[in-house]
Amino acid sequence: MTKDIHSIHIDHVHVDEIDALLSFYVDLFHQRESLTKCIGLSRERMLSIMQMMYAGPNSHVLPQGVCWIARDRAEANRIVGFIVCDDPATEGAPQLPEPLTDQEADVFSAAMALLEEVRSPMTEMFELGKGTCLHIAAIGVAPDYEGAGIATRLLQTALADARTCGFRCVFAECTSLASRRLHEKSGFTSLQSISVNTFVVNGKRPFTDCNVDIHLMQQVLDTGKTR
Known part of the structure; x- marks a missing residue:
């Protein structure tokens, strides 16, 4: 069925929409x-962790107003899409939830180390503050x-x-060709890519079965203030 794009309305996420957004988020991303x-x-576990990270008492991501x-x-205001953004330099960015099982803690620790490596070209910009x-x-x-x-x-x-x-800049970690093309069409360029299955942390490869390349995409918004 062809959708009427004129009926699509985009607005900031409001506090009373957070639970619905996170449920929609997990339904889209889990196993996809x-x-x-x-x-x-x-x-269920992914949703629980997302709620702790993004809607918990110590989270300030959604209240930053950048989601x-x-x-x-035309469909009773059905949620059909979202974009979740954050400022990494702002106090209250997502932290690992507690409690985690030992296995979950190991996986999340490795995933955070992976993302830190992917983002490494942005370190100098992060140090400029929120x-x-x-x-x-x-x-x-x-x-x-x-x-x-x-x-x-969006x-x-x-x-x-x-x-x-x-x-001054916007960045994203893209894990699919479609995502990368979406960002490229909007003016992003790739700064680097990392193959997840060859990533090493603490002398080990935690994601050997994960055949994914993560591309760090960036768009400079103010060319006079990036150096």
Whole structure:
């Protein structure tokens, strides 16, 4: 069925929408997004951890006002897409939830080390403090709405707001060709890529069965302030 894109409305995520957003997020990413599959959590456990990380008392990600949700007004305001962003330099960025099993702690510790390695070219920018780099953590669109340009609209909304707020750059870790192309169409370039199955931490390769390349994508918004 062809969707009427004119009925799609994009707005900031509000506090009373957080639970619905996280449930939608997990439904889209669980067993579909490459790195999420490699981590291997059950849907219920993934949702529980997401709630602790993004909606817990110590989380300030969603209240930063840099997350958006797309709804279809023609379908009773159904959630059909989202973009979750954060400022890595802002106090209160997502932390590992507690308690974790020993296995979960090992996996999450390795995943955080992996992302730190992927982001390493951005270290100098991070040190400039909050309000410098906007991180695009995730973009998702309901399967029956894919191809309608919703992901592009969400990304463009975040970029426009980042410029208005004075961010100097925007970056994302892309784990699929579709995600990489989406960002490239919006002006991002790849700074580096890392093969997950060859990543080494503490002398071990924790993700040998994960055949995924993560591309660090960046767009400079203010060329006069990046050095």
